[in-house]
Amino acid sequence: MSKIEVSNSNFKITISVGILVALSFLLVIFFMNTYNSEIPNNKDAFFQQSFDPKEKRIFLIGSSQTAQINENFIQKHIFEIDSEYKIYNLGYGEDAPERRLQHVNKIILAKPEIIIYGLGFRDFAEATWKSNIIESENNNFFPEPEKYFLEFKKNVGLFFEFDFENFKYPRVIMKNLLHKIISSSEEYRTTEYGGTETKPFWPSFDYLGIKLTDDDLKELYDRQCLRNDRRCSTSYEPIDSSIENKNIIALKQMVKKFQENEIKVIIFSTPHNHYYLDSMHEADIQTFERLLSNITEEFDSEVYQLHKKYINENIWHDNSHIALGNEDIFVNLDIGEIILKELEE
Amino acid sequence: MLFSTIEFIVFFVVILAVITIIKNRQFQHLFLLSASFFFFYYSSNYLLILLISSIFLDFYIGKQIWKTDNKNRKKILLLTSISGNLALLGFFKYADFAILQFNIIGQELNLTSEIPFLNLALPIGISFYTFQTITYTVDIYRGKLTPSKSLKEFALFVSFFPQLVAGPIVRASEFLPQLRAKIQQYETGTKLRQIIIENSNLKLGITLMAFGFFKKVFIADNLILLSDAPIPEAELESFMVIIRTIAFGIRIYCDFSGYTDIAIGAALILGFKLPINFNKPYFATSPADFWRRWHISLSSWLRDYLYIPLGGNKKSESRTYLNLIIVMFLGGLWHGASWNFVIWGLLHGAYLAVHKIILNKFPVLNNLKFFKSKTGRIFSIFVTQYFVFFAWIPFFIADTDLMLVNMQKYIFLDFLTENTIPFIISQRYAIVIMGFFMLLHIISFKVKNLPTKISKFGLPYWILFLSFVLFCVLFFYDGGMEPFIYFKF
Numbered sequence: 001m002s003k004i005e006v007s008n009s010n011f012k013i014t015i016s017v018g019i020l021v022a023l024s025f026l027l028v029i030f031f032m033n034t035y036n037s038e039i040p041n042n043k044d045a046f047f048q049q050s051f052d053p054k055e056k057r058i059f060l061i062g063s064s065q066t067a068q069i070n071e072n073f074i075q076k077h078i079f080e081i082d083s084e085y086k087i088y089n090l091g092y093g094e095d096a097p098e099r100r101l102q103h104v105n106k107i108i109l110a111k112p113e114i115i116i117y118g119l120g121f122r123d124f125a126e127a128t129w130k131s132n133i134i135e136s137e138n139n140n141f142f143p144e145p146e147k148y149f150l151e152f153k154k155n156v157g158l159f160f161e162f163d164f165e166n167f168k169y170p171r172v173i174m175k176n177l178l179h180k181i182i183s184s185s186e187e188y189r190t191t192e193y194g195g196t197e198t199k200p201f202w203p204s205f206d207y208l209g210i211k212l213t214d215d216d217l218k219e220l221y222d223r224q225c226l227r228n229d230r231r232c233s234t235s236y237e238p239i240d241s242s243i244e245n246k247n248i249i250a251l252k253q254m255v256k257k258f259q260e261n262e263i264k265v266i267i268f269s270t271p272h273n274h275y276y277l278d279s280m281h282e283a284d285i286q287t288f289e290r291l292l293s294n295i296t297e298e299f300d301s302e303v304y305q306l307h308k309k310y311i312n313e314n315i316w317h318d319n320s321h322i323a324l325g326n327e328d329i330f331v332n333l334d335i336g337e338i339i340l341k342e343l344e345e
Numbered sequence: 346m347l348f349s350t351i352e353f354i355v356f357f358v359v360i361l362a363v364i365t366i367i368k369n370r371q372f373q374h375l376f377l378l379s380a381s382f383f384f385f386y387y388s389s390n391y392l393l394i395l396l397i398s399s400i401f402l403d404f405y406i407g408k409q410i411w412k413t414d415n416k417n418r419k420k421i422l423l424l425t426s427i428s429g430n431l432a433l434l435g436f437f438k439y440a441d442f443a444i445l446q447f448n449i450i451g452q453e454l455n456l457t458s459e460i461p462f463l464n465l466a467l468p469i470g471i472s473f474y475t476f477q478t479i480t481y482t483v484d485i486y487r488g489k490l491t492p493s494k495s496l497k498e499f500a501l502f503v504s505f506f507p508q509l510v511a512g513p514i515v516r517a518s519e520f521l522p523q524l525r526a527k528i529q530q531y532e533t534g535t536k537l538r539q540i541i542i543e544n545s546n547l548k549l550g551i552t553l554m555a556f557g558f559f560k561k562v563f564i565a566d567n568l569i570l571l572s573d574a575p576i577p578e579a580e581l582e583s584f585m586v587i588i589r590t591i592a593f594g595i596r597i598y599c600d601f602s603g604y605t606d607i608a609i610g611a612a613l614i615l616g617f618k619l620p621i622n623f624n625k626p627y628f629a630t631s632p633a634d635f636w637r638r639w640h641i642s643l644s645s646w647l648r649d650y651l652y653i654p655l656g657g658n659k660k661s662e663s664r665t666y667l668n669l670i671i672v673m674f675l676g677g678l679w680h681g682a683s684w685n686f687v688i689w690g691l692l693h694g695a696y697l698a699v700h701k702i703i704l705n706k707f708p709v710l711n712n713l714k715f716f717k718s719k720t721g722r723i724f725s726i727f728v729t730q731y732f733v734f735f736a737w738i739p740f741f742i743a744d745t746d747l748m749l750v751n752m753q754k755y756i757f758l759d760f761l762t763e764n765t766i767p768f769i770i771s772q773r774y775a776i777v778i779m780g781f782f783m784l785l786h787i788i789s790f791k792v793k794n795l796p797t798k799i800s801k802f803g804l805p806y807w808i809l810f811l812s813f814v815l816f817c818v819l820f821f822y823d824g825g826m827e828p829f830i831y832f833k834f
Contacts, residue, residue: 009544013548016808024819141391171821175774
């Protein structure tokens with residue numbers, strides 16, 4: 001093959017591959033724009049299911065601390081088998097008001113009668129372990145070309161009005177589309193491993209019911225604090241009680257929206273044990289309690305302060321999570337009482 | 346810079362464009378060297394100094410070894426080169442591991458003070474390029490290679506970007522001749538080779554890269570959740586353990602061989618041939634056969650530069666078995682400074698030794714008709730893979746307790762349907778992908794040289810093939826940009 005033939009052939013291959021790649025990217029962008037808003041994640045699949053129209057739903061929402069509450073036990077404990085009320089525990093790991101706000105409209109569309117919202121210190125405090133990661137990434141003395149490239153990429157994206165963040169989700173969208181095609185739209189089945197119909201976003205494994213002894217809890221807590229783990233109270237900055245705290249803003253927006261849609265909101269502070277609370281600054285606890293009181297005043301919404309109530313009880317899976325249990329975990333009984341009281345009112 | 350990112354695609358397109366435009370051979374090679382340094386600097390920043398130091402050290406020692414006639418001096422120079430490379434590797438990779446062991450011993454002896462950890466960043470690719478530079482000086486010492494007269498060429502051999510981060514571990518005798526016009530014989534007197542992007546190389550290179558992206562993005566990355574999702578010890582049962590172990594086996598194969606395919610493809614487009622690293626390892630019929638098919642450049646390195654110098658199989662039988670275990674122990678430790686890799690290496694060492702013992706004690710097995718029949722081969726494949734996959738457990742589970750529970754459930758079957766069914770439902774897409782991989786693996790085993798055959802398709806059919814791959818890659822892409830597993834070794 002002569003040099004000219006080689007060069008022509010290379011040109012053909014290069015142009016064909018170039019066009020193919022460009023077309024494929026355009027197709028993905030089109031696909032992302034078409035389906036992105038419709039099917040972002042498995043949480044939506046729960047809210048999009050066809051609920052029983054006769055059912056009166058009670059949603060427990062919050063982070064993993066709320067997720068550990070046994071909604072099945074409470075259901076059986078306070079309601080008859082044929083009761084029209086049904087309790088769902090929608091708690092999931094690392095939830096905070098700012099994150100939960102993204103689902104607020106979906107929650108409203110699911111038309112719950114009552115929302116019981118568990119809030120803890122972590123919902124309002126900034127984690128120090130997050131800022132440590134960011135700091136450690138910025139310690140190079142020499143220039144970092146990656147930063148320039150990312151900046152360039154961002155500018156290209158801005159110019160074409162394309163958000164590269166969208167490229168994170170083709171797989172999720174594809175999977176959800178396949179799920180929609182394969183499964184009946186009426187049927188909802190949690191995709192969270194270990195999840196159940198009434199607790200879709202948090203597993204109900206037996207091991208989550210293990211209660212630790214006081215000595216084990218202390219040892220565990222010391223280890224977690226040493227590692228700057230998220231389950232240790234010293235791994236957080238003091239709570240910022242100013243109006244700029246995004247989680248406070250999000251919480252207020254949510255409560256307001258729920259009330260506008262005639263959904264009753266009951267707030268409770270999630271329980272902690274004495275190791276967790278002892279290592280907290282008293283000022284932080286006061287700020288948190290003040291925040292809860294402000295919510296009561298501003299929205300005339302009942303707030304149950306449970307964070308100090310069980311400090312010495314033998315109910316702990318770790319220092320900020322109660323064990324998954326039944327009547328032996330008094331929190332379940334108390335949440336049941338709260339629901340009954342609110343329904344009677 | 347990860348191969349599966351937009352950054353790499355931009356980088357590679359720029360390289361191809363510049364190489365095509367520049368016709369001057371010197372500039373082409375110089376540009377390729379600068380690009381390779383930039384590639385390393387992009388992800389490792391100031392650690393580039395280590396790479397450059399390694400290049401200088403071995404280039405000059407290589408020259409000195411060649412020059413001197415004194416055997417003792419040759420030996421000292423070789424030891425300096427090897428210890429220099431290993432010291433670099435040892436310090437950055439194993440210092441904290443050694444400190445941890447000292448501290449544990451200290452605790453046992455009730456010593457109050459502990460040695461603080463150094464928390465060093467592991468330079469990317471250090472395990473690979475130090476092994477490459479060792480081959481250079483050892484081969485010169487053995488008289489198998491003449492040293493490179495040009496520092497630039499040697500530097501390009503060490504830092505050539507497609508294989509810099511995770512291999513294949515290329516030997517100087519394989520790479521340096523490719524820089525010269527007369528490829529058959531490496532003579533520094535011959536002219537530098539002009540880098541021309543040839544039609545057949547371009548098509549085969551792109552095909553190989555497509556295979557690599559498909560394996561990495563479509564298969565390996567889609568199995569992460571299945572193999573890595575934390576499942577508490579109490580919930581584990583045998584089906585789950587077996588599926589997760591198989592998923593990890595498939596994932597690491599697709600991840601690593603995917604990287605290798607991209608590396609070989611990218612190098613081929615530029616006219617360089619890198620050695621193959623995988624040859625359908627999950628069709629191996631014995632542990633020895635597995636190591637002839639898995640990470641071939643490392644296993645052959647270990648054979649030539651460790652096993653044979655230790656005496657190989659030339660000494661007593663027991664020494665041969667011990668050599669196998671030592672080599673695999675070090676091979677395991679090479680993967681990472683952690684006991685789980687050591688266990689993985691020791692398991693493979695034990696497999697090789699036991700297999701050799703069986704063949705030595707019962708030579709009749711070698712000629713048994715059954716093992717030559719189709720059924721016998723399938724039987725051998727299943728038995729071998731049972732053990733190979735068993736060894737993946739310590740490779741991907743570092744926590745000793747969890748590792749032992751997984752191993753126990755893998756051997757002593759203990760099924761619990763109430764846990765299995767929700768697990769299958771939650772992981773059904775990943776399980777389908779595993780099935781798809783097995784089908785493709787069988788096809789590629791049956792059809793020899795599949796990428797070459799595909800690259801010879803007419804342009805329209807070839808484009809159709811690429812469209813399918815691009816569809817799978819782009820539509821199942823996870824923007825999390827999961828790094829290649831072997832990047833951390």
